[in-house]
Amino acid sequence: MNNIDLIVVGSGVMGTFHAYHAARLGQRVLLVEKDAKPVQATVRNFGQVVPSGLGERWFGYGRRSLEIYRDIQQEYDLTVRQNGSVYIASDEEEWQLLNELYDRRRAEHYPCHLLSKTQTLAKYPVLQAGYVRGALFFPEELSVEPDQLIYRLIRYLTNKYNVTYLTNAPVIDCYPTTGGAGITLSDKRTFRARKVLICNGSESRLLFPDLLLNSDLVVSKLQMMQTVPMPQVSLPGNILTGLSIRRYESFTGCASYAQLSTPDHYAELKKWGIHILFKQALDGSFIIGDSHEYAPAAQAEDLDFQIRDYINQLILTEAQRIVQFPVQAIQKTWAGFYAQTKQEILEHDVNDNIHIITGIGGKGMTSCAGYAEQSIRRLLPELYTA
Numbered sequence: 001m002n003n004i005d006l007i008v009v010g011s012g013v014m015g016t017f018h019a020y021h022a023a024r025l026g027q028r029v030l031l032v033e034k035d036a037k038p039v040q041a042t043v044r045n046f047g048q049v050v051p052s053g054l055g056e057r058w059f060g061y062g063r064r065s066l067e068i069y070r071d072i073q074q075e076y077d078l079t080v081r082q083n084g085s086v087y088i089a090s091d092e093e094e095w096q097l098l099n100e101l102y103d104r105r106r107a108e109h110y111p112c113h114l115l116s117k118t119q120t121l122a123k124y125p126v127l128q129a130g131y132v133r134g135a136l137f138f139p140e141e142l143s144v145e146p147d148q149l150i151y152r153l154i155r156y157l158t159n160k161y162n163v164t165y166l167t168n169a170p171v172i173d174c175y176p177t178t179g180g181a182g183i184t185l186s187d188k189r190t191f192r193a194r195k196v197l198i199c200n201g202s203e204s205r206l207l208f209p210d211l212l213l214n215s216d217l218v219v220s221k222l223q224m225m226q227t228v229p230m231p232q233v234s235l236p237g238n239i240l241t242g243l244s245i246r247r248y249e250s251f252t253g254c255a256s257y258a259q260l261s262t263p264d265h266y267a268e269l270k271k272w273g274i275h276i277l278f279k280q281a282l283d284g285s286f287i288i289g290d291s292h293e294y295a296p297a298a299q300a301e302d303l304d305f306q307i308r309d310y311i312n313q314l315i316l317t318e319a320q321r322i323v324q325f326p327v328q329a330i331q332k333t334w335a336g337f338y339a340q341t342k343q344e345i346l347e348h349d350v351n352d353n354i355h356i357i358t359g360i361g362g363k364g365m366t367s368c369a370g371y372a373e374q375s376i377r378r379l380l381p382e383l384y385t386a
């Protein structure tokens with residue numbers, strides 16, 4: 001393949017949305033994936049697109065992502081559904097935070113509705129009445145099917161924008177060339193372009209390991225489960241609960257956050273970074289999670305490959321306090337891993353033509369589409385000056 005403008009290494013949601021925005025601007029893009037298909041964080045998540053939970057800069061990228069997902073969905077089925085997101089408060093403190101976020105999001109002209117306990121139970125009858133204090137609903141937010149979205153998005157890019165997609169292609173070297181940059185694959189093939197962008201996710205050992213392993217990147221391991229299909233149960237949209245309210249960035253900016261106490265029954269759950277989310281998949285099954293364990297990128301192997309049943313049982317016991325359907329009817333359980341950094345994202349320019357972007361943490365499905373748009377604007381400013 002000749003005359004490539006941009007090589008994107010890594011076809012998770014970060015790399016693929018960069019490929020999308022560059023290709024839309026007429027760039028000839030080569031997207032390279034080390035595995036036969038992407039199987040990392042981008043396919044192991046809930047598929048919740050929830051800008052309301054993000055801090056201010058990322059809230060903006062999340063809002064833009066909603067538009068991008070909707071625009072593509074009109075042309076090509078990416079599995080995007082607009083069922084909204086709902087945060088369910090279980091006590092007075094969480095309810096107070098919901099009220100404060102409601103005021104802020106309304107001031108930002110972001111559609112939302114506060115629901116009383118009665119209204120919440122009327123809208124979501126499968127919730128346990130004893131759990132619910134009230135809820136905050138964001139009608140514009142989206143859900144996607146994580147086990148399908150990225151494959152469909154890549155197909156859309158190759159069909160519509162002539163993006164070239166190479167799989168089974170681990171990139172093991174990346175270097176400057178005259179007027180650009182080059183890559184070498186593990187089978188020794190080489191490619192050159194004007195620029196290379198590396199969106200490696202939590203893989204830190206193949207390219208620029210000195211830089212990545214000595215950065216502040218931390219890898220998080222999340223335990224997830226999926227129930228058997230329950231088409232008779234309806235709990236649509238992204239369901240976020242009390243511990244999510246206590247955890248998500250958007251609430252840390254609320255006035256009463258500093259006074260938040262931790263009820264005793266949350267202590268063990270918080271120790272494992274557990275908060276309870278539900279997402280009903282198209283077949284009626286529920287994705288339920290999650291927990292968070294952390295290790296520096298250089299010691300990511302310490303996170304272990306095993307699923308701890310103790311953590312899953314903590315999650316399911318709390319989940320059963322929230323919903324009436326039988327959450328113990330689990331058909332699958334898995335772990336997902338993502339990289340994160342204190343800076344919210346790791347953006348590193350190796351030189352003018354080689355760039356690394358990783359460490360987006362737990363917000364990638366929500367914000368990559370919008371984030372990548374401004375990122376391409378930064379990386380390829382010449383495309384915007386004409």
Ligand SMILES: Cc1cc2nc3c(=O)[nH]c(=O)nc-3n(C[C@H](O)[C@H](O)[C@H](O)COP(=O)(O)OP(=O)(O)OC[C@H]3O[C@@H](n4cnc5c(N)ncnc54)[C@H](O)[C@@H]3O)c2cc1C
Pocket residue numbers: 009010011012013014015032033034035037038039040041042043044045046047048049050169170171172199200201202203206207222223224290335336337338358359360361362363364365366367
């Ligand atoms: C369990 C779980 C639940 C989550 N839930 C949500 C959610 O509901 N909503 C939300 O917004 N976010 C969620 N997230 C976060 C979101 O999934 C991530 O932020 C996002 O998927 C990260 O995308 P990425 O492209 O950076 O990384 P990845 O998905 O890890 O993709 C990186 C890709 O690069 C490839 N690669 C790496 N190095 C090379 C190389 N040298 N050569 C070739 N290919 C390479 C890898 O094989 C991989 O396919 C969740 C994450 C997890 C783990």
